[in-house]
Amino acid sequence: MGELTTGRAATSLLTDHYELTMVQASLHAGTAHRRSLFEAFGRRLPAGRRFGVVAGTGRILEMLRDFRFGSAELRFLEETKVVDSTTLDWLRDFRFSGTIRGYAEGEVYFPGSPLLTVESTFAEAVLLETLILSVLNHDSAVASAASRMSNAAGDRPCAEMGSRRTHEEAAVAAARAAVVAGFASTSNLEAGRRYGVRTIGTSAHSFTLLHDTERQAFAAQVGSLGTDTILLLDTYDVDEALRTAIEIAGTDLGGVRLDSGDLAIQAHEVREKLDALGAVNTTITVTSDLDEYAIAGLQAAPVDSYGVGTRLVTGSGAPTASLVYKLVSRQDDGGQWVSVAKKASGKSSTGGFKQARRLYDGAIAIEEAVGVPNLPTDMTDGRDLTVDLVVDGVIDDSFTGAEGVRKAQHRHATSKAELPRSAHRLQDGEPAIPTVFYDD
């Protein structure tokens, strides 16, 4: 629980320069040790979205273990004079000792939902700002898109295949976030290794083109991977490829993939021909530039599964969740908590430590109730949304690793099932339920 993991790269420089100079200036002023409460939240959802999905929480906790300043990090900070020697000494001993609470991974969220709160000294909490936001903003953007896509796909499984269209490490996180939010599998092997998620694959056009004929390519694939494999049909002529595929693999062929053209028309034609050849259990996977709208448009087509790439890993038009991390209250020298909020135009924060509870009418969510800081004492119905993730520096490991992903998958399915039907409309609209703030 919470021990420094040796042999892994430190995560402490995955941050902004100013986080460290603010630590220095607050150490100098004697304010670094004021207890502070920071909160990560979104002022709004991406335009038109009905809900967001929290993702990345487990990754934050995993990286918090390695958020230490070792010799390489300290040497860089010293040589480049980012901070002074007093601050270097403080960083050398740094270990997060505060408490982090928040929405558990996979939970849906709305504008103003207090997704993650960090209570610690100012210096400890401000150091984590950039890393927490990077993870939540990226992973939640992908998960929010994935949830819409898997919902549009209904009972048909979606596979994440976007690794090549995003940063190589973002690809691993995107695969993980997609699986949290309803995807059945990913093509990303590192996501399989780190998080135990199922990996899948078919083959590429290059594999067919490597061979002298398509027949030889299909024979090579089936000979090596078995008849349960998925053959790619659209390198040359789809009809001919389909006949060749069944000749080689027989009617037990696992599946075929279509990656271009009018997918709905082709899926109908391919299904008809597969059935006519007796390959009634051979599945059809489609994979060409899909998003939630394209998937919805294929509802009536005889498609068995979807492979989604670019639009998933780029958040389907919203590549960042636009979450912010704000100081909402801090203690004064007397140890009294003071709510704080900047007053510049156009940006307002609701100050104070918050409780959050989802209220229901029967089984359907009707309100995101946020107490500022407390909810009314007579509000005992609904579901408490805030869980302890780190208590006094001790990380709850059940939110991390493969276990964390599995739990988040189940949590997302449950949380999504509680939403009103309007939440699943793909057309632009308002948040599915209102966020109501309660001042006490």
Add this chain to the structure above:
Amino acid sequence: MGELTTGRAATSLLTDHYELTMVQASLHAGTAHRRSLFEAFGRRLPAGRRFGVVAGTGRILEMLRDFRFGSAELRFLEETKVVDSTTLDWLRDFRFSGTIRGYAEGEVYFPGSPLLTVESTFAEAVLLETLILSVLNHDSAVASAASRMSNAAGDRPCAEMGSRRTHEEAAVAAARAAVVAGFASTSNLEAGRRYGVRTIGTSAHSFTLLHDTERQAFAAQVGSLGTDTILLLDTYDVDEALRTAIEIAGTDLGGVRLDSGDLAIQAHEVREKLDALGAVNTTITVTSDLDEYAIAGLQAAPVDSYGVGTRLVTGSGAPTASLVYKLVSRQDDGGQWVSVAKKASGKSSTGGFKQARRLYDGAIAIEEAVGVPNLPTDMTDGRDLTVDLVVDGVIDDSFTGAEGVRKAQHRHATSKAELPRSAHRLQDGEPAIPTVFYDD
């Protein structure tokens, strides 16, 4: 040169499942060892863009050093039965032994520019597909946006500040790509450590709010970081903050930052007041949701530098460069090269190994000449665009690390300066120069 770097994480599973099963099937069929030529290129630029910027090349070479299958990787592949034992044996010994040529990092590019070609056995080249595309697609998307932004900023420096709005490792790569494409600095410390780029920072609203008064916050910052620091003015009232800032730091105050409101109007007001107070050398940095259009809109405002976040790291509307990696030719069993191309509708590749040369009228580029495979022998003018990056498995380290970034910066400045003036219009348009394919 090209030795395996020990003590670093293997990069070999940052790839798609099907790359490995294609290796298996081609080993089984005896085709894995056919010499093959893959090419990374873009069919088109993002809508309306006049040029793209190649970025990430150095990172690909750095990760190629560690593209090895160690015990952890092999154990995962064995336990999950991704590939068979013959393939595991082949992967255990894997080390890229082929040749990679391409546009050097920082170079501008156009539709059809042959950005990176990999010549090796099929199995070696296909294994690298996902990693190469991940890096090029991400880094080039950011660099292409960064170039437009730094161009719109003219002589005023741009700082990259978007770490919190993208995946934590993508943030490091984004900072690097931004600097390649004209940005002066970044807030990302890890980018500073890895690539020697300049890091900078101001302070956040939370720092002001931590203190009992804005005056105490400014005094803390100036007391610790010196008068050369940048004070954030818009936590409460900008006018009052400005007066307080000069009272505390004197007229030697390094700079002020504005992060909200109408930046043009505020910049004029703040400049006037700073000058009136005698702080004529105090600079003004603006940072609120900037992109190339907002920067262009501030040309007439007395702004000294721009801090750009979200829109930069998300590629200013084009978060991926949409580059593809295609098999363009391969040898047959007799060792003869055969050009290959899939023939499905809507997607066409121009087959064959390619030369690329940029042609000029005086100092101005007028054509991207691409030979399929060769350019006309009498085409001796212009500039050869293709350089050797890896020769027979030996990596040219001068393209990697801090040195690689510095060279890429200079290369981009030179390459951009050669473009016709139309290239720098921000309005949507056609590629700045045409790509002409020469069949021999």
